[in-house]
Each structure stands twice: as structure tokens, then as C-alpha cells.
Amino acid sequence: xxxxxxxxxxxxxxxxxxxxxxxxxxxxxxxxxxxxxxxxxxxxxxxxxxxxxxxxxxxxxxxxxxxxxxxxxxxxxxxxxxxxxxxxxxxxxxxxxxxxxxxxxxxxxxxxxxxxxxxxxxxxxxxxxxxxxxxxxxxxxxxxxxxxxxxxxxxxxxxxxxxxxxxxxxxxxxxxxxxxxxxxxxxxxxxxxxxxxxxxxxxxxxxxxxxxxxxxxxxxxxxxxxxxxxxxxxxxxxxxxxxxxxxxxxxxxxxxxxxxxxxxxxxxxxxxxxxxxxxxxxxxxxxxxxxxxxxxxxxxxxxxxxxxxxxxxxxxxxxxxxxxxxxxxxxxxxxxxxxxxxxxx
Amino acid sequence: xxxxxxxxxxxxxxxxxxxxxxxxxxxxxxxxxxxxxxxxxxxxxxxxxxxxxxxxxxxxxxxxxxxxxxxxxxxxxxxxxxxxxxxxxxxxxxxxxxxxxxxxxxxxxxxxxxxxxxxxxxxxxxxxxxxxxxxxxxxxxxxxxxxxxxxxxxxxxxxxxxxxxxxxxxxxxxxxxxxxxxxxxxxxxxxxxxxxxxxxxxxxxxxxxxxxxxxxxxxxxxxxxxxxxxxxxxxxxxxxxxxxxxxxxxxxxxxxxxxxxxxxxxxxxxxx
Numbered sequence: 001x002x003x004x005x006x007x008x009x010x011x012x013x014x015x016x017x018x019x020x021x022x023x024x025x026x027x028x029x030x031x032x033x034x035x036x037x038x039x040x041x042x043x044x045x046x047x048x049x050x051x052x053x054x055x056x057x058x059x060x061x062x063x064x065x066x067x068x069x070x071x072x073x074x075x076x077x078x079x080x081x082x083x084x085x086x087x088x089x090x091x092x093x094x095x096x097x098x099x100x101x102x103x104x105x106x107x108x109x110x111x112x113x114x115x116x117x118x119x120x121x122x123x124x125x126x127x128x129x130x131x132x133x134x135x136x137x138x139x140x141x142x143x144x145x146x147x148x149x150x151x152x153x154x155x156x157x158x159x160x161x162x163x164x165x166x167x168x169x170x171x172x173x174x175x176x177x178x179x180x181x182x183x184x185x186x187x188x189x190x191x192x193x194x195x196x197x198x199x200x201x202x203x204x205x206x207x208x209x210x211x212x213x214x215x216x217x218x219x220x221x222x223x224x225x226x227x228x229x230x231x232x233x234x235x236x237x238x239x240x241x242x243x244x245x246x247x248x249x250x251x252x253x254x255x256x257x258x259x260x261x262x263x264x265x266x267x268x269x270x271x272x273x274x275x276x277x278x279x280x281x282x283x284x285x286x287x288x289x290x291x292x293x294x295x296x297x298x299x300x301x302x303x304x305x306x307x308x309x310x311x312x313x314x315x316x317x318x319x320x321x322x323x324x325x326x327x328x329x330x331x332x333x334x335x336x337x338x339x340x341x342x343x344x345x
Numbered sequence: 346x347x348x349x350x351x352x353x354x355x356x357x358x359x360x361x362x363x364x365x366x367x368x369x370x371x372x373x374x375x376x377x378x379x380x381x382x383x384x385x386x387x388x389x390x391x392x393x394x395x396x397x398x399x400x401x402x403x404x405x406x407x408x409x410x411x412x413x414x415x416x417x418x419x420x421x422x423x424x425x426x427x428x429x430x431x432x433x434x435x436x437x438x439x440x441x442x443x444x445x446x447x448x449x450x451x452x453x454x455x456x457x458x459x460x461x462x463x464x465x466x467x468x469x470x471x472x473x474x475x476x477x478x479x480x481x482x483x484x485x486x487x488x489x490x491x492x493x494x495x496x497x498x499x500x501x502x503x504x505x506x507x508x509x510x511x512x513x514x515x516x517x518x519x520x521x522x523x524x525x526x527x528x529x530x531x532x533x534x535x536x537x538x539x540x541x542x543x544x545x546x547x548x549x550x551x552x553x554x555x556x557x558x559x560x561x562x563x564x565x566x567x568x569x570x571x572x573x574x575x576x577x578x579x580x581x582x583x584x585x586x587x588x589x590x591x592x593x594x595x596x597x598x599x600x601x602x603x604x605x606x607x608x609x610x611x612x613x614x615x616x617x
Contacts, residue, residue: 164579
């Protein structure tokens with residue numbers, strides 16, 4: 001549903017951003033919806049005098065479509081790992097000037113050199129998180145350890161999976177013991193066959209709505225994000241969260257500056273401001289996702305560390321794999337497989 | 346006749362049409378006939394064969410929704426046309442009232458009603474029945490279409506029936522027609538223009554919807570609208586294929602409408 005709105009919003013964004021106040025320096029920031037403490041924008045403007053035009057998107061693909069359409073020149077964007085990789089590949093980002101990012105040193109070592117952006121030349125991690133299986137302990141009584149549970153006929157009509165090709169095929173790949181980033185056509189075709197086999201068991205496939213469906217108890221088991229699980233469990237204490245043993249998707253959303261940014265200086269100031277400990281803490285409070293900033297991590301309330309979900313011992317990266325940008329041929333194969341999957345009755 | 350001097354009054358609308366209707370069509374057509382790497386050709390259209398089941402499903406469900414709207418809407422509009430002006434005013438208000446609320450909200454409300462632990466299933470659960478699989482089915486999608494587009498059937502049909510002059514009906518009665526004959530040979534043929542615009546106004550948005558199928562079909566009932574959306578805002582990002590699907594869908598809709606209007610014209614010729 002959010003997506004439907006954003007189709008319209010996409011058009012509006014372009015119009016609004018262009019007509020927004022002309023006086024004084026300003027930057028246009030494009031971030032995920034519900035993923036930021038927006039009061040920080042006002043605080044940033046107060047301190048620096050740079051106005052912030054703040055816009056949101058719901059999927060990496062909407063961000064990509066908006067950038068490709070060329071309607072707005074964003075100054076700061078916050079895509080996820082594989083999209084950062086794709087934007088680098090298509091030469092749509094500018095290298096960051098680390099000299100202007102005084103707080104960069106606070107980014108934890110393990111997030112500085114990930115495969116989608118070797119050496120962290122183009123991106124500064126904003127938040128990280130992971131996908132897991134969320135299930136209702138009153139309905140799912142078998143032990144949940146593996147992705148196989150999403151293929152268990154006992155839970156027919158109770159299962160929800162992600163409604164996009166990369167996540168859905170990715171989970172099938174993991175279940176079969178392959179990498180999320182495989183380019184092997186055979187492995188991907190096997191994953192497709194597994195998804196088609198699973199289809200009769202599904203209650204639905206969707207994105208944001210999974211949050212409500214699992215929290216309300218309309219579905220018993222589904223895939224969703226660790227950060228949101230913290231919120232979901234407050235409303236429904238019967239829910240539990242598991243990283244399947246085959247490994248899961250760990251994602252990193254990162255600040256980037258597009259090549260065509262109008263105010264790269266302002267953009268650097270903004271990114272640096274958001275890497276301060278106070279900003280990081282405010283964002284963790286609002287979003288529930290995990291910070292890659294060392295000083296923020298050290299100042300967190302005990303509650304965040306207790307359950308081991310947001311900040312597992314030894315870091316989240318050991319529980320899974322980060323998406324890489326796939327070669328064009330593989331992306332096109334994904335499209336074809338996803339179409340076949342959707343057309344299959 | 347409108348005097349020539351007043352013609353310029355149409356200019357703003359013509360400009361609007363040019364910018365927001367004609368030029369997008371030209372752009373979509375251009376994309377449909379070009380490939381990702383820039384070459385001209387029919388490749389995009391040749392790929393469409395893979396989507397035949399989606400085309401069939403979309404048109405089938407839109408047809409069902411239109412038929413249900415007609416079966417529900419026509420008798421209602423007809424009955425309403427015979428009521429007093431006060432009743433008509435109140436009834437029309439009630440027909441239009443839901444449209445004052447956001448379309449998405451209304452569809453969301455249906456989700457809560459049809460959900461496995463929603464209103465209906467909780468009620469049935471009191472008697473030990475169910476839960477029935479109501480949501481995420483083709484039936485739920487058709488229901489969503491009927492609920493959202495029914496006013497678009499009722500309003501044009503009502504408007505046309507209401508304008509049928511009473512003297513025509515009286516004349517038919519004077520000539521010995523019983524109620525059935527009067528309806529079949531006078532009222533119904535004269536109401537056809539309203540029926541046809543009602544059908545158009547229900548069928549077209551039903552065939553192209555994507556959000557109803559997403560919310561009430563749970564991503565399991567893929568329609569043309571979803572398919573097109575996937576090309577523009579999904580992983581695929583294939584504007585060319587998306588444009589080709591859009592063009593073919595438009596052509597099919599135009600074809601359906603042409604066939605329907607032919608049928609309508611003939612009706613007029615025979616009976617009037």
C-alpha cells in the first residue's frame with residue numbers, strides 16, 4: 001500500500017523539490033520511510049543554516065527509478081547495500097571526501113569494507129539489520145531452526161513471504177544451501193522450483209503489511225526484519241524471532257551522495273552530523289535498527305543488548321550474507337524467473 | 346452552435362490533454378517499441394506471450410466484477426428512478442458517501458473484514474465454523490472491485506433511466522404492453538447508453554487495478570496492473586516491457602469497448 005502512495009508521491013516529490021524555497025543553501029535528502037528521527041533535520045538546519053528538503057521512498061527500486069528519471073537531483077540518499085553497488089557500477093555516485101567526515105572514525109571496523117563498496121569509498125553505513133523468521137509460538141509448535149519451516153505443509157495457509165524477487169528467491173537459495181549472490185542459472189532455477197513447490201502453502205506474499213499480519217495473528221509465520229521484531233513483540237508477546245541455521249540476509253543501509261548532487265558540501269555536513277553519537281542514539285530510538293557507530297553502541301540502554309537480536313555477540317555479520325549487486329545477465333534472469341513464478345498458478 | 350469566438354475557452358483543456366494525455370502516450374509508445382539497448386523492434390511485444398495467463402486473469406476478473414456490478418446496480422438504479430425526489434437524493438448520497446473516503450482506506454477495511462482472524466471469521470468462529478479462506482483469493486479481489494466501482498455503474502444508469510420521459514412508458518402501456526414488455530422494449534433499450542458508460546467505468550479500472558489485487562489478493566492474484574508496476578518500480582526496472590504491456594492492455598480495452606458499443610448501437614436502431 002505504501003508503494004501505491006509512493007507512485008503518486010514520486011511525481012509530487014519531483015514537483016515539490018523543485019519549487020521548495022529558493023533562499024539560502026539547502027540539500028535534498030531521500031531516505032526510507034519511517035526510518036529516521038526527523039527532528040534531527042531541524043536541529044541540523046539550526047546549527048548549519050542548511051535547509052533540508054526531506055523525502056522518503058519505500059523500496060530501493062523506487063529510489064533507483066526516481067534517480068533514473070532525473071526529475072530531482074538528490075544531495076543525500078540512503079540506499080541498501082546491493083543498490084549502493086548498482087549505483088556505483090552505473091557511475092551515479094560520487095566518492096566521499098573523508099576529510100569532511102570528522103565522525104567517520106566512529107564507524108565500526110567491520111562495516112567499513114563490505115563487498116558492495118570495497119574500501120567504503122562511496123558510502124557511510126547508517127543502520128544495519130537482518131532478516132529472520134518471525135513466528136507465533138502459540139501456533140507454531142515445531143522447533144524453528146531452518147528455512148524449511150516455510151515449506152512445512154502443517155502450516156499451510158499460515159505462511160507469508162516477501163513479495164520481491166531478490167528476497168524470495170534468495171531465501172529459497174539459502175534453504176538449498178546456496179549463496180544469495182549466486183550467478184549460477186542452475187542454482188537459481190532450483191530456487192524457482194522450490195518457490196513454486198511452496199506456493200500452495202502460502203497465505204500471501206507482501207512487504208510492509210507482513211508487520212501487521214504477524215502482529216495481529218492473521219498469519220502464524222513469516223519473514224521479516226529484526227529491527228521491526230522489537231516493536232512487534234511489544235504488541236504481541238507470543239512472537240519469536242530466529243535466524244535460520246542456513247544463514248540469512250544481513251543488510252546495511254548507507255549514506256551516499258549522487259554524482260549530480262547540487263550541494264555536495266552540505267551533503268557531507270549532513271552525513272557527518274548524522275554520524276554523531278547523539279544523532280545515532282536518536283535514530284536507534286526511533287527505528288529500532290542496529291547502529292554501526294561504536295560510540296552509539298557503547299551508550300545504548302541495556303534493553304537493546306539483552307535479547308541478542310539487535311546486537312548479537314560478535315556482530316550480526318556472522319549470521320548471514322550481505323546482498324551484492326548482481327551482474328546484468330543475472331538481474332534479467334531474476335526478472336524472468338520471478339515472472340514465471342507469478343504466472344504459475 | 347457555439348460561436349467561433351468562444352472556442353478559445355477550450356484552449357486550457359486542449360493544452361492539458363496535450364501535455365498530460367497525448368505526450369505520455371507518445372512516450373509510452375516510443376518505449377514499447379525500443380529495447381533496453383536502444384534498438385527499435387517488436388521484441389517487447391514478443392515477450393508478452395509469457396504473460397498470457399495474467400492478461401486472461403485480469404480480463405476475466407474485470408468481466409466478473411462488471412457483471413456483478415450490472416446485476417446489482419441496474420435493478421437498484423431502476424427502482425430508485427421510481428422513488429420520490431427526496432428518497433432519490435438520500436439514496437444517491439449514500440451511494441456516493443463511501444467515495445468521500447480514501448480508496449485505500451476502504452480497501453484496507455475489507456482486509457480487516459475478510460482476514461483469517463477478521464470480523465467474518467471471528468463471528469463464524471462463535472458457532473465453531475471456519476476459519477474460511479476469504480482473503481487472498483480471486484473472490485476477494487472481485488469483491489474489492491465491485492465494492493469500489495459499484496457507484497460508477499449505478500450513477501450513469503440512474504441518470505439515464507430517470508430522463509426517460511414518462512409519456513413514452515405511458516404510450517407503451519396504452520398500446521397494450523404489460524410491465525415486462527414495457528421494460529424489455531422501452532425502458533431497457535433507452536437505458537442502454539447509461540449501461541454502456543457504466544460498464545466502461547467499471548470494466549476499465551477493474552482490468553487495470555493493481556492495488557486491490559495486492560491488498561485483497563495477498564500478492565497471489567497477479568493482475569496486469571501488478572505486472573506493469575513490477576516493470577516500473579520493481580526489481581525488473583524494464584520500462585520498455587512495461588510500456589509494451591500497457592499498450593497491449595489499452596488496445597484490448599479499446600477493442601472490448603468497441604465491440605460493446607456496436608452492440609449498443611444496434612440496440613438503439615432496433616428499438617427506437
